[in-house]
Amino acid sequence: MNLRIESAAIDSLMVRLFDQIDEANMPWLMAAAENLRQAFGAQLIDLVPSYTTLLLHYDLHALSESDAIALIHSSLHNLQPLTNETGTLHAIPVWYHQSVGPELTTIAQRAGLSPEQVIEQHCSRDYPVFTLGFAPGFAYMGLVDEALASARLATPRQRVPKGSVGIAERQTAIYPLTSPGGWNLIGRCPLTLFSAERGSLLQPGDRVRFVSIDHAEFIRLGGDDTVMEASA
Amino acid sequence: MIELLVEHSLGFAQLQDGGRFGVRHLGITQGGALDWVAMQQANWLLGNTADAAVIEIPLGGLQLRAQTSGWLALTGADLDAKLDDQPLAPGQAFQLRHGQTLRFNSPKRGVRAYLATPGGFAADPVMGAVATVMRKQLGGLHGNGRGLHNGDRLQGNASDATPRTLPAGALWYPGNEVVLDLIPGAQIAAFAGVSLFAAFNQVWTLDQRADRMGMRLTGPALRYQGQALISEGIPLGAVQVPPDGQPIILMNDRQTIGGYPRLGAVTPLSLARLAQCAPGQKVRLRVVSQEAARREMLNVISALQAQGASFGS
Incomplete structure (x- = not known):
């Protein structure tokens, strides 16, 4: 430091x-x-x-x-790092699927992995929340495995649905609200990440572990499975 | 207390106050009246607290009808306002009687007008403020970030006003060239010398792309020679320079963090003036020290509180 x-x-x-x-x-x-x-x-x-x-x-x-x-x-003066994690560890459910994560296969192909291996990699570590920005409750997390690193889309999408889980370079994030965006999408989270009443679910210093869920569980948790258009 | 019906709105007029604080680490932008001086003057005219919620009216296109009689105060831009058919100049407190209309047509001088009422306009604060942030669907009359729409009803928080009179010349309007004071900082040393000379010695033009998030200037391309930046917090007024070399002055509804190099930050007083500039306005950037800027700011605030006006530089 x-x-x-x-x-x-x-x-x-x-x-x-x-x-x-x-x-x-x-x-x-x-x-x-x-x-x-x-x-x-x-x-x-x-x-x-x-x-x-x-x-x-x-x-x-x-x-x-x-x-x-x-x-x-x-x-x-004499700053000491916070020992142990004081932040909350969140288990965040994600339905990883091509229909809501159009770049799942693109990333897999580029990495020489199967989509299942990409999902496994993405779920294999705890990601610290580095900062919140871009939009209310948008948590920048990382770092994903080198193999999953992906440049932002050349042309950002006009509309990325709420809950979309994406990767940009070695960062990963969940879009808390529907908004424009250029991250590579691999799945969708059914949880509400931000509301004016409750604020942001994720806070800087928290840690996140993604948990792969199936379609039925996604729907049960209130997810919206509206299909995405493929990337531009 | 007054009740107003929105009879016609283009959707851009919106409730604003001093802004939202203590939540920026959650990715929530500060918001608040762009011309905070005009907002404070409108509130001062009625004896309100300085940051009570007002209507920010950019460019006009708004018609209100009084459902009950009451006090209002108008400051900021001259938007060719009419009280029924009578011209209404900005810079005064006035009464609107039941059934009368107040119409804002189009800009004659300045860009943004501010309308205050006793106690401020009523709305439930969202995360500590009424400030509307359209882009983020936050705040405003209904809490969802919408601007005022046809059929909306506005109420004041109080009936009693202690109407005051502004001294002559209290309102500020842009001349041929507007000088914006900039506190140097951030990555200023990593710009090419010739770019720094250009930045502070050439005339800039305010671009069409100018809104509550950022105001883009066009002119000589500024060349940044430093390393790529890691995203960091962005203060109000930050002048960021993307790869095309054309600076963007970041305003109240800016993103909370960003990764473009910055020259420094424009002072709040200059930002209030910039809020009254239309696309095409000629602008100069002038370096000031943080200490001098702070002194001026404190003087302006105390003068605004005492007499509703400040006649500084």
């Missing part, structure tokens, strides 16, 4: 801890987030963790930039 603090806006500082995406960053980023929340208290307006950074938005009425920088330094 190598702490750097950069001016980001009139009331925001970029707290940079790492230079590369790595699962090992997460315990440090989560620890830093906790310390910063405590140190800033009511003077913290928003704190947005990402893969290597935390964007800290403070109350400019209360703090000057140099006050804020000093507070960041003192709160991250």
Whole structure:
């Protein structure tokens, strides 16, 4: 870890801890987030963790930039990574199927695997939630096995159905709401990931294990099996 | 308290307030009135709290009819507003009587008008705010991110107003060239020297692609020479430069994280002004220090609270 603090806006500082995406960053980023929340208290307006950074938005009425920088330094002095996972481990059911995951066979063919082996790979590890962004409750997770890594679609889809599970490079995610998107889709999750009342099911620092379910279970859990058009 | 019926709307007029905070780590954008100065002035005219919910009206195309009489205040753009058939200039509190209509036609000066009522317009807050985010189906009158539609009914939260008068010249409108103050930061050092010179010495043009998420500028292509970035949080006003070299100023409804290099961030005061600029507007970027920008911001806020206006730079 190598702490750097950069001016980001009139009331925001970029707290940079790492230079590369790595699962090992997460315990440090989560620890830093906790310390910063405590140190800033009511003077913290928003704190947005990402893969290597935390964007800290403070109350400019209360703090000057140099006050804020000093507070960041003192709160991250002697930072220790959070031991054990403090985040929740979620088992997330996914119906992996060509009709709702048009890139399942594309990824399999490219990797020289069967679709079943792709599913097995995708379900074989726990993925930390690195950050939420793009859309409410959209959790960036990773890293998937190298063999499953896939570039984003050249032309994003206008409409990716809610619950779609996708891969982009070595990241994986679930679309919480129907939206445009360019990730490679391999299946669909029947759960509601975001609602205004309950917020986001997945939080930064949580871990996710995907569990393969069949069509009947998908429907029983409230999934919508409307068929997707193939990729453009 | 007033009740208004939306008789005609193009669907873009929407409820806004100061925005949604403390939830950006969930991927939820901040939202809020783009011209926050005009919003605060509209609320000041009625003695409301500065961030009470107002109607943000971009470009016009809205007709409201009073179902009961009550107070309103109008600030921001001059959208050729008519109270029945009488012209209604922005910058004042006024009463709308039962049966009267208020119509916003098309922009004469500025882009976004703000309409306030005593106590703010009533709507159930979603995640702490009323701010409408259409793209994310969040907030607004019905909580689902929709703009105002024909048949919608709006109510105020209070009846009593302490109407005030703005000092002359309190409203701001763009001239031939608008200067936007930018606090340098982020990856500014990784842009080519010639690009930095161009960024701050040439005139930019506000593109057609200008909305509540981002305002694109067109002009000389800026060349970023640094490494590809890992996505990180994006502050309000961030000036990001995608591979085509044309900067995008990220506004209230921006994505929460992103991976394009940034020059820095435009100040909130300049963003309020940008909100009144139409496509084709000539714009210059000017470097300011964070400390000077903060001082000006604090002065403007206290002047707005005291007299509803600030006559800074």
